[in-house]
Structure formats: structure tokens, C-alpha cells
Amino acid sequence: MKVPMVDMLAGYPPIKDEVEAAVKRVFDKAHFILGEDVTKFETEFAAHNGAKYCVGVANGTDALRMAYIASGIKKGDEVITSPFTFIATSETISQIGAVPVFADIDPVTYNLDPKSVEKKITPKTRAIVPVHLYGMPCDMDAIMAIAKKHNLIVVEDTAQAFTGKYKPAAGDWKYLGTMGHCGTFSFFPAKNLGAFGDGGAVLTNDDKIHETLKQLRNHGSKVRYHHEMEGFNSRLDTVQAAILSIRLKHVEKWTEMRNKVAARYAEQLKGVCETPVVPANARHSFNYYTIRFDSKAKRDNAQKHLTELGIANQIYYPIALHLQEAYAHLGGKKGDLPACDRVQDTVFSLPMFPELTDEQIKAVTDAVKDSLKVHA
Ligand SMILES: *Cc1c(COP(=O)(O)O)cnc(C)c1O
Secondary structure (H helix, E strand, C coil): CCCCCCCCCCCCCCHHHHHHHHHHHHHHHCCCCCCHHHHHHHHHHCCCCCCEEEEEEEHHHHHEEEEEECCCCCCCCCCEECCCCCCHHHHHHHHHHCCEEEEEECCCCCCCCHHHHHHCCCCEEEECECHHHCCCCCCCCHHHHHHHHHHEEEEEEECCCCCCCCCCCCCCCCECCCCCEEEEECCCCCCCCCCCCCEEEECCCHHHHHHHHHHECCCCCEEECCCCCCCEECCHHHHHHHHHHHHHCCCHHHHHEEEHHHHHHHHCCCCCCCCCCCCCCECCCCCCCCECCCCCCHHHHHHHHHCCCCHHHHEECCHHHHHCHHHHHCCCCCCCCCHHHHHHHEEEEEEECCCCCHHHHHHHHHHHHHHHHHCC
């Protein structure tokens, strides 16, 4: 049985009429840049997350870039982040003249290891960027405590983790992306809340950061042709905003469905390989479902076997950032971040989307089990 990685259209039929009507409404109004639909989505997205402000931007990469600038990261500052993430997290650090510093990850959650973060702090450290990888919440209590102690900015890269939650030891459950100075989101089609094109957002509770973000996304201006600073052309597209408002109403249900798929996977893969371990104080958004083998050979065999059967799969991420050519100048090498080395060689992501059927799940898990038999 062929199984795709994601099925972008599976959730579409029930909302098709509503989406088409919304697109038509935007076209009829011919108000294509910002305007009511963007403001409406921003208000809804902020409210959903329990944040004070949301600023809609062009994509999740620009969301990071502008969150870094707006929260006060400057040229020459060191920014500690995960080496085990998509390059968008770090390229935007370099592109504003700051320096990414990669700390090691926790071998169970694959997220930043707070102990390693603390060891990387120097007098130049200005910020920490935790990435809630695959939708798994970072250890935010520990990260926020380090940030407080050293007076650092925290920008949460929440691109893969909208609808994920974390319960701090002191306090109520919080949506990911609302605990740091800023939280950044991507509405790339394959994320939990996908647009029909690119889109992104930044959440913040800070009045000043909010004002700066609004300026940054629109060439540094509040009033047209008056520029207090340089900015970007990075607004959330109005058609996408109208579509996102509709999809937002379904996203919690979709995350519940993803969590059910994850539970089935875990059941069937028990004793076969490592499956995600979600702490009691966390809700995983399961943007991706990632398993781990005890050797690279087993992982590589599984990948080969599933691919032969037409079962989509992916390694997020085969080469950690500190080992990428783009960061050769930072001098990272194998052995520097041992947990990350082990994890990048043994992880493996399976198809994951809300509508995955029991039959498809069984085909995937049977294939994983068979790959171990055949090649063991
Ligand atoms: C997708 C992603 C981004 C970038 O989002 P885009 O909308 O594609 O620009 C940033 N960080 C992480 C961890 C991502 O997965």
C-alpha cells in the first residue's frame, strides 16, 4: 500500500465551499494587501494562543528574522540555538549579523538541552532560540530560568508546534510560542495550520515589540512614506489570511486526530524502536512523527525498505546545522555535540497527517518491522 507523507487535500472537502466563498470575497473587495481579513486572522490567532498580539508576516523564516530584530538582537550578538532544526532558525540569525551558537540536544526529546545551553553562555550571549521540534515542547521552565538568570531574550521557533502546549511548574497550561519574548509560526502548507501558499506570524505580549514588528513587515513605516527605520516587504497575504481564519477553526480537532495516529503508531511499534516520549506537562502537536533506531544501519535499512514499498518517509534532519558546509566557518565538527550526532544518524520520520487510516498506519508499522527482520 502506498502511503504519502502528508495528504494536503484530505481535510479540504468539508471546508471547500467556505474557502471558495472567502477567496471570492477578497477578490470582490480587491483589497489585496493587509486590510480587514489580515487583522481578523491576527486577532483570532492571538486569542487562540492566549497572546496579546499577533503580527501576520510572509512566512515562518521572515517571522524569525523580524522577531530577532524586534526583540533587540543586534550585530555581533551570540544567539544560542539547536543544531537539530531547519536552517531557517539559524540563517536568519547570521543574516542580521548575529552569530548562531549551537548547543547540544536532549537525546529523548531532541530539543535543546538546557545544561548544554548554560555551558555555551559567554559575555556576548544575547538570546536563546528554543525550537519545539516536530511539535514537541522544549523544557521551557529550564530555558526561561536560564534566560532570566543571564538576562537573555527568548524567541521560540514554533514553526512545527502550533497547538502544542506546555505546563510550567508554576502556572497553567500555555500554548507554545507564548512564553518567550516572541513566538514565531509558519503556515507553510505542511505545518499543523497550513495556508494554501506561504504565510507566517509572530506572537508577543510586549507592546514595543508589537509596534516594531508591524513596522518591520512594512518597510519600517507606520505612516506611508514615513520611515523611522528600514524594514522588509513581508506581510501575510490577504487571501491566505482569509483561508487561515477558516482552517483555524478546525486545527484543534486535527491535532487531536494527529495525537490519535501517534498513539496507534506507538502501540504497534512498542519494543520495535523508540517512539516519541511526551512528558506529562506537554501536549505534542505531532507535525511530524519521528521514531529512532539503535543503529544507523537499521535506520538506513528502514528507509530503503519503506521507499521500495512506496511508503513516504523522511529524515528530519540528516545533517545537523553545525556540520553543514554553510557553517564550516564556525568550526563545528563531529563529536562536539555527541547527543546530536547520535540522533541525526538514527531518527526516521513516518507519514503523519490527521486523516491517516488504521490500514495505512498498519502498512507503515508492518514495513518498519519487516525492515528489521529482512536486514537484521
Ligand atoms: C518550516 C520551518 C521554518 C520556516 O518556515 P517557512 O514558513 O517555511 O519560512 C522555520 N523553522 C522551522 C523549525 C521550520 O520547520
